[in-house]
Amino acid sequence: MKEMSVGTDLVLRVDLSFFVLRLDFSIPVRKPFLPEGQRRVMKDINFGDSEWRNQNLVFNLAIGYPF
Numbered sequence: 001m002k003e004m005s006v007g008t009d010l011v012l013r014v015d016l017s018f019f020v021l022r023l024d025f026s027i028p029v030r031k032p033f034l035p036e037g038q039r040r041v042m043k044d045i046n047f048g049d050s051e052w053r054n055q056n057l058v059f060n061l062a063i064g065y066p067f
Contacts, residue, residue: 006030
């Protein structure tokens with residue numbers, strides 16, 4: 001459990017009759033690779049900082065079903 005990463009995301013899903021399009025934006029909540037006591041990163045969220053966005057904001061585009 002100490003090595004588990006946690007994140008949260010916002011998903012836009014468009015369900016068309018022939019495929020599903022998913023746009024997913026996610027950010028980390030817990031980073032297990034950081035030193036003990038610094039792994040929870042919710043307090044560091046800063047959408048206005050471009051460096052923070054480059055290191056933490058993940059964008060995924062999926063076409064089709066997830067499983």
